Amino acid sequence: MSRGVFSSLPRPRTRRRRLTAALGGSLAVIAGGTWLLLGTGPRPGDHAPMAICAVDGFTLRADVDADGHLDEINEGTSSVVFQGDDQRTAVRVDDARGFWQKLRGASKEDMATRGAFGDFDGDGYLDLAIFYSQRDEGDSTRDNMVVHEVHYGPLARDVSSDRTGTIRIRSSSFVSEVRAVDTNHDGRAELEVFQSGGDGSISRHIGRQDRGGVSVSREGTDDFAPYREPDALGYGACADR
Incomplete structure (x- = not known):
């Protein structure tokens, strides 16, 4: 089999790459949870200003x-x-x-x-x-x-x-x-x-x-x-x- 065929096949994941991928996924979950926790609070209305x-x-x-x-x-x-x-x-x-x-x-x-x-x-x-x-x-x-x-x-x-x-x-x-x-x-x-x-x-x-x-x-x-x-x-x- 030629070298070109081997180069087109997916490379097996090393332990380091698997760890990096898992860490990235965890950070995405944490970031998403933080966004849900911090970014969806109460909102004001749109009524015109009233006299103070x-x-x-x-x-x-x-x-x-x-x-x-x-x-x-x-x-x-x-x-x-x-x-x-x-x-x-x-x-x-x-x-x-x-x-x-x-x-x-x-x-x-x-x-x-x-x-x-x-x-x-x-x-x-x-x-x-x-x-x-x-x-x-x-x-x-x-x-x-x-x-x-x-x-x-x-x-x-x-x-x-x-x-x-x-x-x-x-x-x-x-x-x-x-x-x-x-x-x-x-x-x-x-x-x-x-x-x-x-x-x-x-x-x-x-x-x-x-x-x-x-x-x-x-x-x-x-x-x-x-x-x-x-x-x-x-x-x-x-x-x-």
Whole structure:
């Protein structure tokens, strides 16, 4: 038999090739399972934006998930109560952290999530600014900020979004509080970030929509978050709507 005939026959698999093929198949199964686990979550609706109003200095009403029902946002507890046709669902901003983000912070102590709801890009839907950072150790700061991003609305019922942007911030120290306030009533909320400066100090920084995300100013003022009066969030009072 000629050499050409032998070369056309299928070669027997070596142990290495069989192992490589099996490993590739396993990785495909794992990737498919991960996609099913992470990529098929709840989705927002397509209702047009509804008016956002303030109940008091900590509470907003808005259609967060664009289903045509006004939901209630409590900035004090960083939570949303979704109003459906026949049910109410309460969700905290912790749920907005993705699988890998939760995994990255799992081995760290004293991690905390902070979030603020506001319309940063001015499209009429509420967005969520979220931070996940590590608390100070005594008077010493810990520079460990796993999450600093914006989820642009409309949001899903786990307050996640397919459209996200980075919060550009110089320091990675602990963020103790964040607030979204439309101070100049132009339809775009500013982000107030209260961040540890070490030795027990807190600095207040301002962030604004910029290049598909929010840019936080480097300059800060030593300022604790003051008590908020009704309508302090910059939206009209719900009683007036």
